[in-house]
Every structure is written in structure tokens, then in C-alpha cells.
Amino acid sequence: MSRNPKYQKLLNSPRWWQVKRVVWLRDEGRCQQCRKDGIAAGVLPDGYVVPGVDCHHIKPVESAKTYQEMEQLCYNPNNIVLLCAKCHKEAHRQLRSQTRDAHIATEASRAEQWLQRHIAQPTDAEAKPSPPILS
Ligand SMILES: [Zn+2]
């Protein structure tokens, strides 16, 4: 659960309960990921019923920069998908690894810039001393 007090406030509002209801009805109370997996596995979707009770935000609410934007992400049914507990856990595991990859990429490009600014790049001639001539 999120520790962001603004996010907590959004989730404690009666509006959130309404949104959850809309999502639950739209997704017919089923985990949409298990449903997708069921179709991919060739199992008829109607015969593949895994109940879902977790409303997952596709774009994390906490990625918003303003409270208004948070509100939009939080209460927009198009940003929410009904999942079972297992798929919900998996969705967050993937989100975390994406964030980690993005973080590594950002730091790598910063390091690259820093090196170019602060550490003189050796020219090719300096980097590769010519091999001693053997006779
Ligand atoms: Zn599932």
C-alpha cells in the first residue's frame, strides 16, 4: 500500500468506491490478465473465470505531478483493470523492474555527460599505445 497521504485520501473517498464498482461491473468481476492468458492459451474466455477483486492502476497514480493529475489517474476507469491477487502482485513486480531499468538508463546517461564534461576523453592515439616494434 502506498504511503503517499494524498493517494490515501483519494482511495478513502466515496468516489473511489463508485469507480471500483464501475470497474468491477465492466470487467464482470474477473481478473482481466487471467482472462487474457486464458484466450492466449486457447481456453474459451467464458470457461476461464478467475474472480478478480483488485483494482490496479495501469499508469501509477503516484507518477502524477499534480494532485489534479493524480485524481484523474486514480478515478479514470480506463486507467484501471480488475485483477486477481496473483496477477496484481505480478503487475507491480513488472512496474518496479521498469522503474529500475528507467532509473539505470537515466543515471547512465548522466554519468556519460559527467565523464565528457569532467574527464578528458583520450584520443585514439593516446588510448592505444602503438605496439613495440620487434625486429
Ligand atoms: Zn489473474
Ligand SMILES: [Zn+2]
Ligand atoms: Zn496495482
